[in-house]
Amino acid sequence: MAVMRMGYMHVRVTDLAEAKDHYANTVGLYQTLEQDGRVYYKGWDEWDHHSVVIEEGGVGYVKCGFKCEKPEDVADIETKAIAYGYPVERMVAGENPEVGDGIRVTLPTGHQIEFYSQMTAWGLEVGTHNPDAFPRHMVGIGAPRLDHALLWVDDVAGIEKFFMECTGMWATERVQTSLDDDAHTIATWLTIGESNHDIALLEAPENKIHHFAFEMRGWSDILHAADIFAMDDTPIDIGPTRHGITRGTTIYFFDPAGNRNETFSGGYRCFRDRPTVVWTPDQLGKAIFYHQRELNDRFLTVAT
Amino acid sequence: MPKLTVEAHGVSVELRDDETILEGLYRNGFAYRIGCRRGGCAICKVDLLQGEVFYNRPVADSVLSESERAGGTCLSCRAVAVTDVSIAMREDDDLRRVSTLMALYAASRTG
Ligand code: FES
Ligand SMILES: [Fe+2]
Numbered sequence: 157m158a159v160m161r162m163g164y165m166h167v168r169v170t171d172l173a174e175a176k177d178h179y180a181n182t183v184g185l186y187q188t189l190e191q192d193g194r195v196y197y198k199g200w201d202e203w204d205h206h207s208v209v210i211e212e213g214g215v216g217y218v219k220c221g222f223k224c225e226k227p228e229d230v231a232d233i234e235t236k237a238i239a240y241g242y243p244v245e246r247m248v249a250g251e252n253p254e255v256g257d258g259i260r261v262t263l264p265t266g267h268q269i270e271f272y273s274q275m276t277a278w279g280l281e282v283g284t285h286n287p288d289a290f291p292r293h294m295v296g297i298g299a300p301r302l303d304h305a306l307l308w309v310d311d312v313a314g315i316e317k318f319f320m321e322c323t324g325m326w327a328t329e330r331v332q333t334s335l336d337d338d339a340h341t342i343a344t345w346l347t348i349g350e351s352n353h354d355i356a357l358l359e360a361p362e363n364k365i366h367h368f369a370f371e372m373r374g375w376s377d378i379l380h381a382a383d384i385f386a387m388d389d390t391p392i393d394i395g396p397t398r399h400g401i402t403r404g405t406t407i408y409f410f411d412p413a414g415n416r417n418e419t420f421s422g423g424y425r426c427f428r429d430r431p432t433v434v435w436t437p438d439q440l441g442k443a444i445f446y447h448q449r450e451l452n453d454r455f456l457t458v459a460t
Numbered sequence: 461m462p463k464l465t466v467e468a469h470g471v472s473v474e475l476r477d478d479e480t481i482l483e484g485l486y487r488n489g490f491a492y493r494i495g496c497r498r499g500g501c502a503i504c505k506v507d508l509l510q511g512e513v514f515y516n517r518p519v520a521d522s523v524l525s526e527s528e529r530a531g532g533t534c535l536s537c538r539a540v541a542v543t544d545v546s547i548a549m550r551e552d553d554d555l556r557r558v559s560t561l562m563a564l565y566a567a568s569r570t571g
Contacts, residue, residue, distance in 0.1 A: 170499060170518045214520040215500040391497040413520075414500015458495035458503055 158232060159323050159348045162355065163223035163275065164252075165305055165368045166209035167415050167460075168216055174412035175210050182388045183370065183417070184296035188278060189253055196253065199370065200281035200291050201300035205254040208302060215413045216460035217365035219260070220305060221270040222323070222354070227257070230271050234259045236322035247272075263318070265309045265363035271323075290373075296388070297381035299370035303420050304353045306367050308360035308459050313341045315357055320346070328352050328426045329401050329433040331443060342437065345402060352402035352423035364459040367408060369418035375405050381419045382407055393454055398422075400446040401435060415460045462511070462541035468548055469555045473566065480516065481506070481536040481547065485555070489562030492554045499523060499538040508534040511545030 169175035176195055179185050185197035188206050193213070196206035204223070211218060224230050237244045243262045247270060249255070256274030263269065281291045290298065309315050319325040325346040332339040345353040358366060372378050378396045385392050385407070393416060395407035404423045410416055435443040441450035462475045464484055475484040482494060482504055495501035499515075502523045515538045524535045534547065549555050557563065 168520070170520055174517075214522055216520075216522065393495075410496040410498050410500070412498050414496030414498040414523075416496065453493050454495050454503070457493075458501040460496075460500045 158229035159222045159224050159271070159325070159354075161223055161348065162220060162302060162304055163204065163272070164207050164209060164221045165302060166211065166218040166220065167365065167368070167411075167413075168214040168218055169210045169212060169411065169413035169415070170215055171412060172210070172212040175212075178388075178390070178411050179208060179210060180295065182296040182384060182390055184294055184298040186281065191253060198278060199299050199301040200294065202302070203277055203280050204275040205278045206275075209252075215415060217267060217307070219268040219270060220355075220368075221252070221255070221258070221272055222348075223275065224271055224273045227273050230258055230273050233261075233271050233322055237261045237318070240318055240322055242318060249274075261318075263309070263315055264311065265307075265315070267307055267309070267363060297370075297372070297377070297384045297419065299419065300373060301371050303351070303369045303371035304355060305365060305369065306356040306358055308362055308364040308366050309357050310359065310361065310363060312344055312357045312359045316341065316344045316346065319355065324348070325354065326428060327432050328430065329435065331401075331435045331437065331440060334436060335434060347426050350425045350427065352404065352426055358456075360456070360459065362459070365415070366459045367416035367418045369406075369420040372419045372421040374421050378405050378407060378419055378421055385409055393458075394445060394448075394452055395419075397448065398446040400439075400443040401433070403446075413460070416458070463544040464541060465544070465546040466549065466555060467509075467546060471555065475541050478516070478540060481513070481534070481539050481541065481545070485536075487562065488566040489557055489559035491556055491558045492549060493551070494537060497537045499535060502535070504536045505550055506534050506536045507548040507550065508532045508539075509546040509548055511541060511543040513539040513541050513545060516540050 189196040194211045197208040245260050247258050254276035258272030261269045327344045329345040331343040332341050343358040345356045348354045382396050391410045393408035402423045405421045407419045465472045473488040495503040
C-alpha cells in the first residue's frame, strides 16, 4: 500500500500566541519545534515529529502531507501525477523541518499536497514498552492523532479521480445529484486504508479548507472534549453529534483564527471491496448531521 | 458605553467596553448568520454606516481587505466600537431576536 495516512496539516493563524494556547492547551497537542514563525505539534499517540503546523499571518490552508511507506511509493505517485497532468515538484529533505525528500503536487484548485516517506521519529507519549493506555497527565481534550481533512474544491470528480488513480485511495461514501451512473459528484470521502476517510472533498465556489480532524477514542471522549471547549470558550460549530456519512461521532469547533477543527470518532471498517455508499441532496441534512437532520447555516458557507 | 444602532431593524443596544459588535448583539438576545466568531471566515460582515470601530485582533487581508475597510465593511465578530456606531446587516432579514428575556435582562443591566 502506497500512502499510509495524512501525515500533517499546515494552516495559517492570525495570532500565534492564541493559536499556540489552543493547539497545546485545548487540543492537547505536544509542541516539538518552534522555528521561523511556525510551530510544530504532534498528538500523544503519534510517533512522527509533527502532524500539525501553524504559521503566523493570515488564516486558512497552507498545505498538507501524506506519508507513504517507502521512497518508491512517492516515486510511483510522482510518475502517476505527472501523467495525470497536475504540476509536480520535488521537495528535498529539510525543506519541511524533520521531513525527508518528497514531492509536492498542486491541485488545479491551488491546494498543495505533499507526499513523503520519512520523518524524524519522536516516539509515542506512552512509549512502546509495556505502555499505559494513555498519558497520565493529558492536557485539554488530549487529541491522540490527526485523522483527516475536508477541502472545498470546485471540481470534486476531477480531484477525486486524481486521488484514486495516483494514490490508490477509493471512495467510501459520496453525495451525488442522483443514483444514476452519470450523476454529478457533490462530495466524496476518500480512504487509503480501513478508516472512512483520509481526505474528503466538497464542491464549493472557493478553494479552501473546511476543516481538519483529530481522531478521538470514542463517544465519551467527544463529550468530554465538548466540556473542555465550554471551559476554554472555544466556539463550537455543532455537536457533539453524529454524521450520517461515515457514522462518525463529531464536534466541529474553531481555532482562534477561525479555522475549523473537528474531533472525530467511530465510523466503520472499510475494506477495499466494500460498496460505496451514496447519498442524494434531498437527504443532505441527515447525511451531515444525523440527529438534527438539517444543515446549519455554516456547513456549506464557512471555510478558511 | 457606546450605543449600537441597526436602524433598518429598529434595534438599539448598549455595547460594553471591549465587547465586539457580535457579542453585544448576542448578549442582547439577537442572532444573525455567523460562523467562526474568530475573524476567519468573513461571513459576519456588516456595513458600518456611522461611527468608528477598532479590531481587537489582527484580521487577515484575505478576510477583510484594505479597500473593504475603507468602503465601510466591518467584520462584526472582531470589531469593537470606539464611538456610537450605526450598522446595516448585509441581508435584510438576517437579524432576528431569539430571546426577549435576554434583551430585557441586558436592558435592565445597562439602563
Ligand atoms: S464569524 Fe467568522 S469572521 Fe466573523
Ligand atoms: Fe471530518
